[in-house]
Amino acid sequence: MNDFAPAMLTDQYELTMVSAALRDGTAERPSVFEVFARRLPTGRRYGVAAGQGRLIEMIRDFRFRDEDVAFVRAAGIVDETTATWLSNYTFRGDIDGYAEGELFFPGSPILTVSGGFAECVVLETLILSVLNHDSAIASAAARMVTAARGRPIIEMGSRRTHEEAAVAAARAAYLAGFSSTSNLAAGGRYGIPTTGTSAHAFTLLHDDETAAFTSQVAALGKNTTLLVDTYDIAQGIRNAIAVAGPDLRAVRIDSGDLSVLAQHSRELLDSLGATETKIVVSGDMDEYAISSLAAEPVDMYGAGTAVVTGSGAPTAGLVYKLVEVEGRPVVKRSENKATVGGRKTAIRRHKPTGTATEEIIVSQGVPDHQANDRLLQRSFIAAGEIAEPPALAESREHLRQCLISIPWEGLKLSAGDPAIPVTVIPA
Structure with missing residues (x-):
């Protein structure tokens, strides 16, 4: 090279x-x-x-x-x-x-x-x-931050752009008000808080969802985010709380009708006693999608492709x-x-x-x-x-x-x- x-x-x-x-x-x-x-x-x-x-x-x-x-x-x-x-x-x-x-x-x-x-x-x-x-x-990310109305947004677009552009994009998004990034190089170079836990591949690796959640909690503790939409979201939430207990930090939903799913997930979490467990949503988030969820019980957003491409x-x-x-x-x-x-x-x-x-x-x-x-x-x-x-x-x-x-x-x-x-x- x-x-x-x-x-x-x-x-x-x-x-x-x-x-x-x-x-x-x-x-x-x-x-x-x-x-x-x-x-x-x-x-x-x-x-x-x-x-x-x-x-x-x-x-x-x-x-x-x-x-x-x-x-x-x-x-x-x-x-x-x-x-x-x-x-x-x-x-x-x-x-x-x-x-x-x-x-x-x-x-x-x-x-x-x-x-x-x-x-x-x-x-x-x-x-x-x-x-x-x-x-x-930064211009696109600032619009997303405004649409989020104070809720944190994670930048997670590294896999959707050139490897060096990903680092620069993470920096620009953080400048615009994003709370953290998934990109470790951006964290190392610029001191931006980094975050990330697991993908669907980790769940699919294990014999069942419960085994995957048990492994993740054993490694990272209850202050983690469990991805609950690999199979059935409602059952995924039940499995997550059964493994981690009601003090699990967060669950993440990455697909489906996020407006409806956020409502149902909040109701289910509350019924299981996990009233403080946060809901993180991701999957094709841009400023319009974020704005459409303003009234829903969403605690945090993950935005990727739209950020690193300037949202159009x-x-x-x-x-x-x-x-x-x-x-x-x-x-x-x-x-x-x-x-x-x-x-x-x-x-x-x-x-x-x-x-x-x-x-x-x-x-x-x-x-x-x-x-x-x-x-x-x-x-x-x-x-x-x-x-x-x-x-x-x-x-x-x-x-x-x-x-x-x-x-x-x-x-x-x-x-x-x-x-x-x-x-x-x-x-």
Whole structure:
């Protein structure tokens, strides 16, 4: 297996642009690139900016190793001058942007990258790869957390995506408010609480369900969750309580009409004296399925495929565009893809009560600041020096506060306008 450094997680045209710019003398022109979304995915009223913490660490390690340079040189992708430039590459510019966990809307300048053209353009693919993935996951997960109304959600989508995407998805889901993950790598890397007990295979391994439950309880104790839907759910619950007693921590149901099954399971558990035994449901959970169970006696959800695929929006639709060269605004004017030139500054305007009312974006300037306004960008890298990023727990709390601040209509799962309007003031 080839082990490529972060610098090689890129598209070829980044290097061919660098090569041409070095040849014609434009490579060092002071430039500003911005990351933004032209629109939100259909039906969404906000997006969640996520991945900045992972991204800044990858930019810190963004180097072209000798073997990487040898590969692109041998393939004829770059000339000798460009190969030398790649060998010496270190990002020495500035990166500012929205805090991880910040809400974004169409046009929000989520990330601003400033420096020489070549050193900035070569970061494009990595930046979009990380932010598009993590923001899509966090945006979907935040909607699920809202739909759960305070009930915990376990992220359990590792088997439905690429192995490294699974770790990033677990991180993004935890940022959005999920309580834990099944992914051990995410637990090890990011300190996310992990959970998990057994699958249907463990039950099928044994001669009968009672034997499987007895084995699990013997190994893990009564503070475990028994999967009761391998055969017959009602009998499974009876077997679970017969083995573990009424102080069993939880049972899990992974199939069927979960609304009806949750009601019947709660009644059965109570009749068996297991009034404190929790009910965990899983199986194709998304924000709509979770919302439909709001009135049912469900204590916890497990969500997998919908989380790691962005619940129908697997990318946040972010783009990376050149907006300024040598202090001069530049504008792309192609149909349906026009941009606003100039470096942007954004504030979020709030009522005295703390409710957000508007996002104001100014091109080449600073918005008039009023009471209760909040500046949205912060420095991640200044002249190549990396600032200490907030801890994941801080970003998680930041998002929680942001979701509290938007009007309640903005939290609806139904299609509608963005939660707050965005006003762009051009240069």
